[in-house]
Amino acid sequence: MGTVAAHGLRKSFGKVQALDGVTLDVPDGSFFVVLGPSGAGKTTTLRAIAGLEKLDAGSVHLDGRDATGDTPAARDLAMVFQSYALYPRHTAYENIASPLRARRCSSSEIAAAVERMSNLLHIERLLQRRPAQLSGGEMQRVALARALVRSPRAFLMDEPLTNLDLKLRVEMRTELTRIHRSLGATFVYVTNDQVEALSMADQVAVLKEGKVQQVGTPAEVYERPANQWVAGFVGSPPISLLACHAEGDRLVGAEGWTLPRPRWTTAEDGRPLLLGLRAEDLSVEQRGNASLSGELYGLEPLGDRTVVDVRVGAEILKVKARPTVTGTPGERLHVTVDLDRAHLFDAGTGLALSEAGR
């Protein structure tokens, strides 16, 4: 068992409202990612679940039992800190052994458990070193080992991969997913990296300014963003948003373009809308009937693909194209739009229009 349920968490630091009614329901055994930009309240959320932060309001239930007032030790959770928080005077071995020592395990049990962890995370040769003698990636592995060495209700991980270089980060992503599968334990994993969220999560909660914007599977969050902000935060390159309104069976852009109105939209004529188009749902290479015209603004070659910036009036569309695409800035272009995959948001509230009919 290992369900974590946080309800209506509120916490302010002076004038800053760090958590503004955060509610999360983490099912047993899931890899649950809390995704949000820096300052969104991710760390505060984890610390609240861990019992390290005194809440202004809200409750934390662990395995269905109210744990709101419990000490961190009583909650039986393990946490990887954003800064790793390895004990500086202790060797890697002693750091990993610490949770077991706190539980008065015998030295032979401890030795066996530390060895198991060091094999799992490939840190056998580092065990006698102190944190100051470890690189960022090595410290991160030791911090993970310290968390994984026992079997708590749930693992809380605060941006454990953020400080690593890209290659190591990609490696560790796979590694962590593998570990999660093999343990079958509950992970609450915090990150500001949407790629991590999309690639590792069973469920994602998108957090902004202390408020949960959306909870869903990575596909749901990507395919059906609840609002304009989530649409912009999840996905790379970011979604392009064009101001427009509906007029009969057409969408009329503020920049003068027109497109057929998607069948599923319920918006009344004239209401200010934002049309959200992801780079992969746009093309500059095919001819089609639904298209926008603009001029080439810039090319961003990324190796496996090139992102073409197309200027439509004052707005920029990011279009995914093959890496071989060429062009000169200023050149006129037609951008084909896959309107079945487009998103519409209310320009005032930012909320996605109902896609019930889709």
Next chain:
Amino acid sequence: MAVSVDEAASTGPVRDRTPRARRFGGRGRSVLEVALLTVLAVVMLFPVLWMIETSIKENRDVYAIPAKFFDFKVTLDHFKDVFFSSGGGRSSLSVSFLNSVVVAGISTVLATVLGVPAAWAYSRFAVKAKKDQLFFILSTRFMPPVVVVIPIFLMYRQLGLIDTKLGLILIYTAFNVPFTIWMMKGFVDEVPAEYEDAAMLDGYTRLQAFRRFTLPLLLPGIAATAVFALIFSWNEFVFAIFLTSGDSVRTAPPAIAGLIGGTTVDWGLVAAASVVFALPVLVFAYLVRKHLIAGVTLGAVRR
């Protein structure tokens, strides 16, 4: 302790290691530099040298006119007199030294035991009106002892604490606790709170987390702070002279001062007693020499 103090201070200001420009025929320092330093050293150190000299001169040479700088007979009689009375047995000076050790030692231990946890609490917990409380604590040090000694004398008389070692211990502790809280808070602030957070998630209680993971990191700071408190208590004169009078209770500063003022003054004894009195302070000040600077720039201490 010496080792840990040095360890804490090891990142003090780095000495300028660039080789000095060579002047005056390749000698390391210029003649002028050496001459000036010598003059300065003589002026600064002369009273100390004179005290040490006087403490080892025979009485005849102590009072000789003109004063003898070099050709005097060396004797350790004065030091013997510091510790033993003329009839054998312990001298009253030696009793006062012992009193100083007891009073300074116990008040320092008390101030540390009370001040370190308080500093930790002020550093780690959200305390209401924290800044005001800390300012209040510091403000108890604003009044010089001479100003507050009369009311304290009156209170002590009511409480029966006049002329007791306990009375001195309490007042020195009261004076050292604010200092300890302020200096230690600087050190605790330097230790990331996340070590304790991590320890609590490991399964330790908050106090265990403090004791096992934060306290060891604070030891150098505690040692430095305690030495400051010890030096204050050891040197303290005003409270001691007002609040105690009996030979069996007196600490060394009023006892030494008491040697001066009779019809004849045994300067040899005064000098020897002063040397004995100064030694511990010199040793401890040497141990925390780098923190003497750090203490002044409290809060800006980076380790």
